[in-house]
Amino acid sequence: MGKSNYQDFIKNYDTLRTTLRTFFVYGHYSREDFIEQEISSRKYDNERRRLQVFLPQEYILEKYINHRKYISFYYDYFKCSNYLTETYYTKSYKPIDITLYIRTLQILNANPEGLNLNEILNQMPPDVDLQTIRRKLKRMSEYAYLNLIKDSSEILYKLPDDPFIHLEISQLIQLFHCIEFFSNTMPLSMPGHFLLNTLKFYIKFNRNYNIDFQSSSPFIFKHNHLNIILENEIMYLLSIAIEKHQSVELNYKRETLIIIPLKIISDRYSGKVYTHCTILGQKSERLLRLDKINKITQIKDLPTQISITSENFLGKSWSTSTKFSHHDTISVQALFFINSKTETYLLRRIRKEGKWGSLEQINPSTYLYQIEVNDPNEMIPWFKSFCEKVEVQESDKHDLNSKIKADWRLALEKYKSL
Numbered sequence: 001m002g003k004s005n006y007q008d009f010i011k012n013y014d015t016l017r018t019t020l021r022t023f024f025v026y027g028h029y030s031r032e033d034f035i036e037q038e039i040s041s042r043k044y045d046n047e048r049r050r051l052q053v054f055l056p057q058e059y060i061l062e063k064y065i066n067h068r069k070y071i072s073f074y075y076d077y078f079k080c081s082n083y084l085t086e087t088y089y090t091k092s093y094k095p096i097d098i099t100l101y102i103r104t105l106q107i108l109n110a111n112p113e114g115l116n117l118n119e120i121l122n123q124m125p126p127d128v129d130l131q132t133i134r135r136k137l138k139r140m141s142e143y144a145y146l147n148l149i150k151d152s153s154e155i156l157y158k159l160p161d162d163p164f165i166h167l168e169i170s171q172l173i174q175l176f177h178c179i180e181f182f183s184n185t186m187p188l189s190m191p192g193h194f195l196l197n198t199l200k201f202y203i204k205f206n207r208n209y210n211i212d213f214q215s216s217s218p219f220i221f222k223h224n225h226l227n228i229i230l231e232n233e234i235m236y237l238l239s240i241a242i243e244k245h246q247s248v249e250l251n252y253k254r255e256t257l258i259i260i261p262l263k264i265i266s267d268r269y270s271g272k273v274y275t276h277c278t279i280l281g282q283k284s285e286r287l288l289r290l291d292k293i294n295k296i297t298q299i300k301d302l303p304t305q306i307s308i309t310s311e312n313f314l315g316k317s318w319s320t321s322t323k324f325s326h327h328d329t330i331s332v333q334a335l336f337f338i339n340s341k342t343e344t345y346l347l348r349r350i351r352k353e354g355k356w357g358s359l360e361q362i363n364p365s366t367y368l369y370q371i372e373v374n375d376p377n378e379m380i381p382w383f384k385s386f387c388e389k390v391e392v393q394e395s396d397k398h399d400l401n402s403k404i405k406a407d408w409r410l411a412l413e414k415y416k417s418l
Contacts, residue, residue: 009092014295019047030068054086084229085193100136114158187266190232225271231290249298267319269381321375329372333393336367
């Protein structure tokens, strides 16, 4: 029998991302289902084993149906930690990389005033050459693990100052929960999760203080779509390309596209993230779903600046419908039944989330909300989140009222109560 090439760690995240999407987003799949999608049984076994190594076992569900094993993921509504972040720690490494990284930190920690290149090299293992350590130091400085100080004719390397040194334990815990909040509400949140992990270890080992952050968390999040974290690497690369006005070559579904990304749009109700982009060579604009992007293969600088804006493309889009797919905007009116004395938080929410719509009080407990949008159907999840507090007005331009009522009737039939 040949030796298996399986390793826990991987060079890039693309393959693992596809597997995670299948298990977490699209539901129950078996080994046989993957084979039918032209994914080899060995590849499936390797990815499944990798997930079982890095993900907490309490969140992996296995069920047998008709002699087939189906795997899916479990989500605990009362825990705000996103366990899918653990999969970003799977990148492979070489032993020499770890050795040089740890040894460099040890050397500079013992010499807080800083050392030059040769002084660091003299304390390294004998098989490490000058060029290797120079490259490692340059890379560590690029990621802000080290500070570079120019001292006359030489460069000194030293560790950055402790950014938390002046904070008390209580302040560090408050900072942790602050970062925790934004890491669960912002689409591009993986940097926040990395920082949470760093801060957790700092409090435990640098301050010798133990605390169970999960049980002490003050938050429970609604519409917390954990799967958005799977698109964070793609989202980050697209964000950089937008900032630097670069083109991006990517694999989208089954086609290869070269795009100029213009904007990233996150729909927090559906948990989907899109990029508005223009397609090079086609002179067309599109919205691409990030969970359909399999891989970003290349990023290049553009020879000239482009002048396309998302405002011209999206118009009065509540979410992702474009003004080109809907020739005329449609007026939507809704009545909100709110006690102006005890339910002011609902008024604040409407004004905050209602975008460019207007809100007018027509009697002590009733408010009229009006807005013009490309596609009224995109507003259904938002209106439904107010339950009995809202009544969308009937119109010959849309059928929101009947659709929302039909959804509530179906829910009542299934669950017997609401």
